[in-house]
Amino acid sequence: MPAPRRRPTGSLLGLVLGLAACAAPEPKEVQPSEASFVVTTVTPRQPAVVLPETVLRGRLSELEEEDRYPEAIEALDRLLDAYPGLEDAEELHRRRATLEAFVRLASESYVRAEEAETAGEELAQLELIHAFWPGYRDVALRLELLRDQVAAAAVEELPDEPADDPESPAVSETGVDDPD
Numbered sequence: 001m002p003a004p005r006r007r008p009t010g011s012l013l014g015l016v017l018g019l020a021a022c023a024a025p026e027p028k029e030v031q032p033s034e035a036s037f038v039v040t041t042v043t044p045r046q047p048a049v050v051l052p053e054t055v056l057r058g059r060l061s062e063l064e065e066e067d068r069y070p071e072a073i074e075a076l077d078r079l080l081d082a083y084p085g086l087e088d089a090e091e092l093h094r095r096r097a098t099l100e101a102f103v104r105l106a107s108e109s110y111v112r113a114e115e116a117e118t119a120g121e122e123l124a125q126l127e128l129i130h131a132f133w134p135g136y137r138d139v140a141l142r143l144e145l146l147r148d149q150v151a152a153a154a155v156e157e158l159p160d161e162p163a164d165d166p167e168s169p170a171v172s173e174t175g176v177d178d179p180d
Helices: 012-023 032-042 053-065 069-082 089-115 119-132 139-157
Strands: none
Touching (some): 119 139
């Protein structure tokens, strides 16, 4: 470290600046995990910007339509925090509870699908999720693969030749009943 530059010591200010220069720590390399800490602790907090109610409601509707339920919950919270006296606050709280139920049900059903012992059990859980949240994780892809797998297994179980059943009516090659 280069020696600190000497300042005139004839004044109190010079003394303080000289001591500050000597006491300054050496710059160190900041790790990425520390960088976010440094930025968050050094950056002053910006005052929260309150968006108009119509903008918040529009964003909420957009998120719900796109099945982005966790983000919709956050948008609802922002709306309720920014405008606590809304006439439909009770309805918004019910809407939030429904969104939370979707998130919880999808998560629990996904776990049950992963732990399923049969393809049928897994299929039932994935179809349940897909009914209300088609974009949840990899549900659509897993459903497609599982349906293909179940269909292939069903084809393998079919008998090779149709059984001759004396009870069934004979059908000619033209598809018309053959009277005996």
